[in-house]
Amino acid sequence: MRNSKLGRIIHQLTKKEKQTIQGSILSPILEGKEYHLILFNFLISIKAKNTEISREEINKIIYKNKISDAQLRLHMSELYRIISLALVLITAKEDSYYQDEVLIDRYKDNDDEKLYDSQFALSTKRLENHPYRNANYHELKFDLGFKKETHVSSNSRTQDLNLQELLDDLDHISISKKLRQACFAISHSRVYGQSYDYGLLQVYIDYIEKTDLNNIPSIRLYYSGFKMLKNPKEARYFNEFKKDIDDLKHLFPVDELQGIFRIAINQCIRLHNRGNLEYGNISLDLYQEALENKYLMVEGHLSRFTYRNIASIAVKIGEYDRAEKFTADYKSDLKKEEQSSAYHFNLALISYHKQDFNTALSSLQLVDFTDHLFNLAAKVIQLKVYYESDEYDLLESHLDAMQMYVLRKRIIGYYKVNYKNIIKMTRKLLKTNKFDKLAISNLTDEISSLEVLTEKKWLLTQLQ
Numbered sequence: 001m002r003n004s005k006l007g008r009i010i011h012q013l014t015k016k017e018k019q020t021i022q023g024s025i026l027s028p029i030l031e032g033k034e035y036h037l038i039l040f041n042f043l044i045s046i047k048a049k050n051t052e053i054s055r056e057e058i059n060k061i062i063y064k065n066k067i068s069d070a071q072l073r074l075h076m077s078e079l080y081r082i083i084s085l086a087l088v089l090i091t092a093k094e095d096s097y098y099q100d101e102v103l104i105d106r107y108k109d110n111d112d113e114k115l116y117d118s119q120f121a122l123s124t125k126r127l128e129n130h131p132y133r134n135a136n137y138h139e140l141k142f143d144l145g146f147k148k149e150t151h152v153s154s155n156s157r158t159q160d161l162n163l164q165e166l167l168d169d170l171d172h173i174s175i176s177k178k179l180r181q182a183c184f185a186i187s188h189s190r191v192y193g194q195s196y197d198y199g200l201l202q203v204y205i206d207y208i209e210k211t212d213l214n215n216i217p218s219i220r221l222y223y224s225g226f227k228m229l230k231n232p233k234e235a236r237y238f239n240e241f242k243k244d245i246d247d248l249k250h251l252f253p254v255d256e257l258q259g260i261f262r263i264a265i266n267q268c269i270r271l272h273n274r275g276n277l278e279y280g281n282i283s284l285d286l287y288q289e290a291l292e293n294k295y296l297m298v299e300g301h302l303s304r305f306t307y308r309n310i311a312s313i314a315v316k317i318g319e320y321d322r323a324e325k326f327t328a329d330y331k332s333d334l335k336k337e338e339q340s341s342a343y344h345f346n347l348a349l350i351s352y353h354k355q356d357f358n359t360a361l362s363s364l365q366l367v368d369f370t371d372h373l374f375n376l377a378a379k380v381i382q383l384k385v386y387y388e389s390d391e392y393d394l395l396e397s398h399l400d401a402m403q404m405y406v407l408r409k410r411i412i413g414y415y416k417v418n419y420k421n422i423i424k425m426t427r428k429l430l431k432t433n434k435f436d437k438l439a440i441s442n443l444t445d446e447i448s449s450l451e452v453l454t455e456k457k458w459l460l461t462q463l464q
Contacts, residue, residue, distance in 0.1 A: 006080045010043050013083075018044055021086045030086060036079050038062060096126060097140055104147055120148065133217040133251040135176035142169035172216050175204050179222035183263055186229040193413035217248045225263055235276055238267050242282075254295060261290045269313065273454055280317035284310070291330070302333040304342040304369075308377065311346040315353040316457075323350050341367045345374065348381055357385045372409045376419055379405070383426060384458065392430060399423055417452045425450075425459050432463075 013021070025032035025040060042062055046053050059065055059072050067075075092098055100123035107116035123144055130137050145166050178201055185196045205226075213219045224244040228237040245264060249257060268283035287310045290296045296306050307330060314323035327346040334342050348363035360381060367378050379402050386395035406419050425447055432439050440463050447459050 004076070006043070006076045006083075009080060009083050009087075010040075010047055013044075017087065017090060020090060021083060024086060025082060029089070030082050032079075032082050035075060036082055039075055039079055040083075097123075100126065101143065101147075104144075108147070108151055116151070120144075131251075132253055133248075134253065134256055135173055135180065135218050136253075138169050138172040138176065138218070142166060142173060145169065172213075172219065175208065175213070176216070176218035176222060178204055179219065179226055180259075183222055183225045183229060184259065186226070187263055187266060190229075190232075191414045217251045220244060221248050221252075221260070225260070228267055229263070232267065232270055233274070235271055235279070238264070238271060238279075241267075242286075254293070257293070258290075258295045258298075261286060261295045265290070269309070272313070272316075273456070275456075277317070280313055283313050284317075284319070284322070287313070297333070301335050302330055304334055304338045304371075304374065307334060307342050308345060308349075308374070311349055312377075315350055320350060320354060338369075341369050341374075345378060348378070352381050352385060355388075357389055360385055372405075372411050373415055376402070376405070376411070376415075380419075380422060380455065383422075387426070387429075387462070395426075395430065399427060414452060418454055421450050421453045422455050422459075425453070425455075429459060429462055 022037070022040065022044075024030055025037045026034070039058075039062065042058070055069060055072055055076075059067065059069065063072070092102075100119065103119045104116065104123060107119055127137075127140055127144060130140070145162065149163070149166060182198055182201050185198070189195060205223075208219065208223055213223075221241075221244050224237075224241045228241040231237045241264060245260060249260075252260065265283055265286050268279045268286060272279040272283060287296075287306075291302075291310075296302060307327075311323045311327055314320070314326065323346070327343065327350065331339055331343050344363045344366040348360045348367065351357075351359040351363060364378055364382055367374075369375055369378075379398070383395065383398060383402070386392075386398055402419075403423050406416065406423070411419065425443075428443055428446075432443050434440070444460060444463055447453065447456060447463075450456065453459070
């Protein structure tokens, strides 16, 4: 039942949506029946108990087996359609811009000039007070302008149609969306090694560079982000992007800022990993701002990767108290099933950096993830503990197992290269004579030359 369409849509409902649907199922607009309401209430109660139930059990409990399985399927299908319609209506009720669009079209079709003019004036004022200036704003502006243009042209061909503004709006929409998608595609390709055809992107870039579009926030911000991603080794491009975020973030909605902050944070971490150590604190500050403003929450929860990354950066720059406080304070924001493993992983990470190796190893025993990258991160902590504890035999076996894990699991792109390099350089570290200055120098140069190596600083420290 849980994996059926009805079960899945009920599982996604918020408390407010459940209450609204309960009070609306029997309304004329949804056309539900009493048996739909009974079935809905029953399934909501089952979901609250987090238990699984079959159709046979539903039939027995609700209907006392008085209807056939085919009839029950029909009732469930009908309820699914009722809930779907209810969600559309709930969204429409909350979207005043959508309401404006529907009403303007209706009054135009009915040739009611008075209602049309009144609604258009209201819509124009609402748009002027729109809090954001992202691509969605430009779409709303174009749609409203286009409606006015078509209405005016059908009544008076001599009136100024302001066609240039419509053309400009289309450019702003297209360029903003293209740049935004390009930023996400470049970020994705860095991690997973996938290449993309960017089509007309270069045409847009050339156009931006020969015209003054910095007054369009959605173009300015994503163009700044694009330049940063295309020049990942140059910190000045990150600094420009960070300044644009600070200047323009109030003009973007939370869901869009989530992606913008992730792009900035990931680039900040790359700069830190390449040896620009001052970006450790900058990335923590970005994380803190994003956490305080709920930019990093996904469906109300903090990702276990974000939870780990914040603690990892904090300990790398010696902010142990900050790491411990964050780990304790934000544990409850994780999904319930991930809280224990993620919490103990962070404890292991912090304990290792504080040289409390026993606590680190005991905490790692309580980490249990199906996610390969999380398991590899845990294995790296274990690797360091073995090396720094002079447990070289255990480390050799651990490296063999870790190498097989990387080869056999579906780990691709940046991450695969990174962990292969960690294993390879650790093996060379083990074999290098600490009294052979030439060997130490050669290995130092080799480690330093690797582009993708998150443990570069640790490896170089062991050679000192």
